[in-house]
Amino acid sequence: MSGVSNETRMFVYFAIFCILEKTGHQNSGFTKVEAVSGVNGSTVQLKCPHRDTSETKQIDWFKKFPDLKYVGGTNINPNLPSDLKNRLAVTGDQSKGEYHLSISDVRKSDEGTYECSLSSTVGAVTTIKLTVITNLPSSLSMENVGVDKILNGIEGNNLVITCHANGGEPKPDVKLLIPDSVVKIAKETVQYALEPVNRFYDGKNVTCLAGYEEISYYPLNDSAKIYLKLKPNAPTFSSDLVQTEETKPLLISCTSTGSRPKASIYWLLGDRGAKDKAAAQSNS
Structure with a gap:
């Protein structure tokens, strides 16, 4: 904080x-x-x-x-x-x-x-x-944010952002900005949900301010960066047609992009899983 x-x-x-x-x-x-x-x-x-x-x-x-x-x-x-x-x-x-x-x-x-x-x-x-x-808020915190100042989420799921101010008389306003635009102001606690969160928000800063809106005075702030687990794009083969001869090894390349962390790739031969699972070589 x-x-x-x-x-x-x-x-x-x-x-x-x-x-x-x-x-x-x-x-x-x-x-x-x-x-x-x-x-x-x-x-x-x-x-x-x-x-x-x-x-x-x-x-x-x-x-x-x-x-x-x-x-x-x-x-x-x-x-x-x-x-x-x-x-x-x-x-x-x-x-x-x-x-x-x-x-x-x-x-x-x-x-x-x-x-x-x-x-x-x-x-x-x-x-x-x-x-x-005379009594300003004493502290401000953002839930589910560690010392690394990262707010974790999963692409396609809801991401709830909550900030809470302690102390202050009268009760302080808490303002939430994503990344630089005000999305909500509330007394003491502000909560806002990205429903669902998409990859546009990945890497964006989230900032909470605590103070008094009527005099534009916000002495406390806390911020974090959104870090999302990203879904992979549909895998693609290196070519549409692969030719080989009986008894000879068959080499097929398949690539998936856009994911974080790197996606695992599983192979099916017909309607059965292949005996050997390929190395996870997804490009994120």
Whole structure:
């Protein structure tokens, strides 16, 4: 099994899923709610969809429950604890009215509900729920694969590929690629069957990844190569007609190709097996 360590890294990740929920803001029927996830120790950017190109810079950021103002325009609230204040930054292209909130070295205490609002526009409010992933999957394994990293199969039979991730909260996604195309994603365990497997897949790489699809973060991987026992092609004689004379030895050559391992060749004389079995000289 191979894998990438779970050491803290600096990434900017976000995944957004929008729903609508009722709000009590004046003259506004709905507020936009988004979900964002980030890995512990990474940099997370909370994107505010509202734009303000005025000189007053009226976009504010709050953390809710209780309400705590983080940012007004480009100004970080000076009354915030220094450890928190030093990890906050206003990002985006301000010339285009973008005022996003970035949190570096994100941690569990940053998890919660955030709100960005354009104070000059009634109802221009977006709520963002931040989830911090603190427990990454600890290991990933592919079943029926040894230290040689070979996944054995038989041409014409079903080949079942199973990968399982241990640990992780929330439960990690496991992604399966054959050879470079995603064939399936599932939580914790992914299983996929090639029904039946054909020789096209012989020698192809199979890769499993464990992590979180919504933020495109996969810290663990395991891979193997498919190795198939291949069926032989129909044997062929060296010639269609063989002539000999009575009492003289008869030499006949028969060849089979395409098999792995090399196929054994058995001889029949009429409807009976020949007394002597030829040497296995199959060309694979």
